[in-house]
Amino acid sequence: MAERFDCIVVGAGPAGISCAHDLAKGGANVLLIERGEYPGAKNVMGGVLYRKMMEDIVPEFYKEAPLERPIVEQRFMMMDKESALNFGYKGMEWSKEPYNNFTVLRAKFDQWFADKAVEQGAILINETVVLECIVENGKVVGVRTDRPDGEVYADVVVLADGVNSLLAQSLGFHREYKPDEVALATMEILKLDKKIIEDRFNLEENQGCTIELFGDATKGILGTGFLYTNKDSLSIGVGTLLSGLIKHKIRPYELLEYVKNHPMIRPYIQGSEPQEYLAHLIPEGGYKSMGKIVGDGVLVIGDASQLVNAIHREGSNLAMTSGRLAAETILLAKEAGDFSEAMLDRYRVQLMNGFVGQDLKKYKDSTHHFDKFPQYFDAYIPMINKAASQMFTVDGKSKWEKQQKIWRDLGSAKEKMKIARDVYRAWRVIK
Numbered sequence: 001m002a003e004r005f006d007c008i009v010v011g012a013g014p015a016g017i018s019c020a021h022d023l024a025k026g027g028a029n030v031l032l033i034e035r036g037e038y039p040g041a042k043n044v045m046g047g048v049l050y051r052k053m054m055e056d057i058v059p060e061f062y063k064e065a066p067l068e069r070p071i072v073e074q075r076f077m078m079m080d081k082e083s084a085l086n087f088g089y090k091g092m093e094w095s096k097e098p099y100n101n102f103t104v105l106r107a108k109f110d111q112w113f114a115d116k117a118v119e120q121g122a123i124l125i126n127e128t129v130v131l132e133c134i135v136e137n138g139k140v141v142g143v144r145t146d147r148p149d150g151e152v153y154a155d156v157v158v159l160a161d162g163v164n165s166l167l168a169q170s171l172g173f174h175r176e177y178k179p180d181e182v183a184l185a186t187m188e189i190l191k192l193d194k195k196i197i198e199d200r201f202n203l204e205e206n207q208g209c210t211i212e213l214f215g216d217a218t219k220g221i222l223g224t225g226f227l228y229t230n231k232d233s234l235s236i237g238v239g240t241l242l243s244g245l246i247k248h249k250i251r252p253y254e255l256l257e258y259v260k261n262h263p264m265i266r267p268y269i270q271g272s273e274p275q276e277y278l279a280h281l282i283p284e285g286g287y288k289s290m291g292k293i294v295g296d297g298v299l300v301i302g303d304a305s306q307l308v309n310a311i312h313r314e315g316s317n318l319a320m321t322s323g324r325l326a327a328e329t330i331l332l333a334k335e336a337g338d339f340s341e342a343m344l345d346r347y348r349v350q351l352m353n354g355f356v357g358q359d360l361k362k363y364k365d366s367t368h369h370f371d372k373f374p375q376y377f378d379a380y381i382p383m384i385n386k387a388a389s390q391m392f393t394v395d396g397k398s399k400w401e402k403q404q405k406i407w408r409d410l411g412s413a414k415e416k417m418k419i420a421r422d423v424y425r426a427w428r429v430i431k
């Protein structure tokens, strides 16, 4: 296979496909290598697809892409063992073109998206694992694959191989991530009749809803759960930091079973049939865990460079944006005939000056903070539920009496000060 391309992109997820699409559209000769049987075969996401970043690559994609439902409602559940405080937003403006966000199933969506890159002229090869980058005189000049005679050469190699990128690690771009820098998420796709979904979630045809789950969904461990509506299935999942699972000696599938059987969730999924079980890591170290993302002849994009905003469950949009910006820089480098780190660094600058870098910096201390102070999830959410129960139970006591009881339940003056301090600290890390 000893061939030469302008660019090799490793990994056909949202990051790699976006990059290959825009490179091919810009006239570059690009090879996209995927280890799975097809793009999406190994990919996992809840998953919410963000329209804006997708439209930056394929305008009006929603007219032809295999989408599940436009999301018209986002709900949040602060869960205790037998209760939940709910809030959210539903807007009819999101049910019309150009919509806001969509639920998708990655196995279908990634295949369609990769076809769009192929239509632009990218060459896609599946079932091929990139084993290592070929480095000559400190410059990446190609990749070695697991195919016979599997060396391929290019002016630039883009690493879009996802969380834990072994390829970037072997170049010394980042260290092995610690258990408090990655989350492990497990999820199931549950088959359920379309009409039942619409009735249960108060939706009309071609409307979708997402519910984010906090607190008891993860048994108070730092993390979140989710329940999303697809056309005729539901996606349900739960993800927590690996360090939390280790510390609490809980297996991820036990946590998923727990959520499925939770009294606040069980009625939504009743009668559904498990269709698929999936598990995947999510990079959650954020800005502080990012390694080097540019070198001579090489760029790192998407999850491979820790581009996930865990607070807002955004990942695919950061991946797509990084792929688009990497392609832009490579096309300029091609014009200049210069693939040095100095030239390719434009990608890093654009990425970090845009919303991706700004958001990562904004939340740079959040994972660490909420991991260090577990009381937000295991103490304060139950406390809020208890207060809501007292306030909303009509039992002949005056509301004034109830307020006083809630205040007393917060504990001594010292304990109240601690809560006030924690609220202030949380505000500081997410403001």
Ligand SMILES: Cc1cc2nc3c(=O)[nH]c(=O)nc-3n(C[C@H](O)[C@H](O)[C@H](O)COP(=O)(O)OP(=O)(O)OC[C@H]3O[C@@H](n4cnc5c(N)ncnc54)[C@H](O)[C@@H]3O)c2cc1C
Pocket (backbone or CB within 6 Å): 010, 011, 012, 013, 014, 015, 016, 033, 034, 035, 036, 039, 040, 042, 043, 044, 045, 046, 047, 048, 049, 050, 128, 129, 130, 131, 160, 161, 162, 163, 185, 186, 187, 237, 239, 279, 280, 281, 282, 301, 302, 303, 304, 307, 308, 313, 314, 315, 316, 317, 319
């Ligand atoms: C349970 C779960 C729920 C999520 N929910 C959401 C959500 O609702 N919205 C959202 O925006 N994000 C969500 N995310 C995050 C999102 O999935 C990722 O941020 C996104 O997929 C990153 O895209 P990527 O292209 O960088 O990596 P990936 O999608 O992981 O793609 C990497 C690709 O590289 C291939 N590959 C890896 N190594 C090699 C190799 N050596 N050779 C060849 N190919 C290789 C893989 O097979 C894969 O196809 C979720 C993640 C999980 C796990």
